[in-house]
Amino acid sequence: xxxxxxxxxxxxxxxxxxxxxxxxxxxxxxxxxxxxxxxxxxxxxxxxxxxxxxxxxxxxxxxxxxxxxxxxxxxxxxxxxxxxxxxxxxxxxxxxxxxxxxxxxxxxxxxxxxxxxxxxxxxxxxxxxxxxxxxxxxxx
Amino acid sequence: xxxxxxxxxxxxxxxxxxxxxxxxxxxxxxxxxxxxxxxxxxxxxxxxxxxxxxxxxxxxxxxxxxxxxxxxxxxxxxxxxxxxxxxxxxxxxxxxxxxxxxxxxxxxxxxxxxxxxxxxxxxxxxxxxxxxxxxxxxxx
DNA sequence: TGTCATGTGGATATGTGTGTCCTGTTTCAT
DNA sequence: ATGAAACAGGACACACATATCCACATGACA
Numbered sequence: 595x596x597x598x599x600x601x602x603x604x605x606x607x608x609x610x611x612x613x614x615x616x617x618x619x620x621x622x623x624x625x626x627x628x629x630x631x632x633x634x635x636x637x638x639x640x641x642x643x644x645x646x647x648x649x650x651x652x653x654x655x656x657x658x659x660x661x662x663x664x665x666x667x668x669x670x671x672x673x674x675x676x677x678x679x680x681x682x683x684x685x686x687x688x689x690x691x692x693x694x695x696x697x698x699x700x701x702x703x704x705x706x707x708x709x710x711x712x713x714x715x716x717x718x719x720x721x722x723x724x725x726x727x728x729x730x731x732x733x734x
Numbered sequence: 735x736x737x738x739x740x741x742x743x744x745x746x747x748x749x750x751x752x753x754x755x756x757x758x759x760x761x762x763x764x765x766x767x768x769x770x771x772x773x774x775x776x777x778x779x780x781x782x783x784x785x786x787x788x789x790x791x792x793x794x795x796x797x798x799x800x801x802x803x804x805x806x807x808x809x810x811x812x813x814x815x816x817x818x819x820x821x822x823x824x825x826x827x828x829x830x831x832x833x834x835x836x837x838x839x840x841x842x843x844x845x846x847x848x849x850x851x852x853x854x855x856x857x858x859x860x861x862x863x864x865x866x867x868x869x870x871x872x873x874x
Numbered sequence: 875t876g877t878c879a880t881g882t883g884g885a886t887a888t889g890t891g892t893g894t895c896c897t898g899t900t901t902c903a904t
Numbered sequence: 905a906t907g908a909a910a911c912a913g914g915a916c917a918c919a920c921a922t923a924t925c926c927a928c929a930t931g932a933c934a
Binding site for chain 2: 908
Binding site: 620621635636638639649650653655656 | 877878880881882883
């Protein structure tokens with residue numbers, strides 16, 4: 595349902611949010627989030643292209659958030675690496691349906707819409723402030 | 735988000751519900767739902783193994799619903815071919831999290847739960863009764 | 875200006891979902 | 905019995921997501 599890439603990207607930005615605004619190296623993030631380093635590198639390049647993170651080479655470089663955790667939502671991250679495929683027209687391309695979906699696809703898209711909305715309404719800052727005994731990415 | 739297989743399976747059972755209780759051949763369903771015949775055959779075999787449809791060989795045979803459209807939900811079909819992967823334990827296997835998910839995975843699973851619930855509450859019969867000008871799988 | 879830390883990007887490997895094809899098996903009608 | 909209709913199932917093909925490796929480019933700092 596959610597791709598591995600989305601899962602990895604979310605872990606990475608949460609890690610960055612926790613340490614914001616200090617940049618973290620790809621290796622550090624990979625170790626903390628239990629993601630293969632080389633693959634995470636690709637995922638982060640994707641996030642950079644979409645303006646989610648900043649990548650800085652050289653000594654003292656690393657990865658940092660392009661926006662503050664207050665201004666970055668789960669949806670921003672999801673959309674950057676693996677957008678939610680909303681159903682906007684009839685998948686069977688039936689002329690009579692067009693943009694007015696049938697009951698089946700209407701309900702499927704409603705589910706996607708609800709997910710999209712829920713993700714749009716949650717910022718990274720809210721994730722960290724959540725009164726939850728389990729802290730994201732932390733074992734204590 | 736939804737696999738092709740789920741989309742195909744849903745089209746097939748909707749077609750069967752429309753013509754219920756008359757059995758339809760795989761070829762008929764494939765033509766009506768615009769699904770590759772050979773692949774649909776595999777999908778239907780999966781649905782049979784999960785008790786969603788009945789398959790009858792020989793002349794006059796074909797595919798029919800194992801339950802009435804009133805007793806078959808979208809979730810039944812989705813679960814049969816590609817179950818919604820609820821997040822029940824911490825994907826990072828953090829000991830401190832265990833079953834108590836962190837804010838991130840809590841929200842991801844909440845989205846999956848909502849989808850599951852919505853699909854559980856809709857039967858095939860309700861899809862067909864929906865006062866929607868676009869009739870599922872029909873162009874008129 | 876040299877050196878090291880760090881990200882960049884291409885080539886390649888692997889697994890799985892999707893899709894095709896062909897032969898076999900079952901069932902019914904005649 | 906025979907033959908046609910229809911599903912069953914294995915082998916194979918292909919695309920894409922995931923993952924790895926390595927040579928290279930870049931930036932900071934001494």
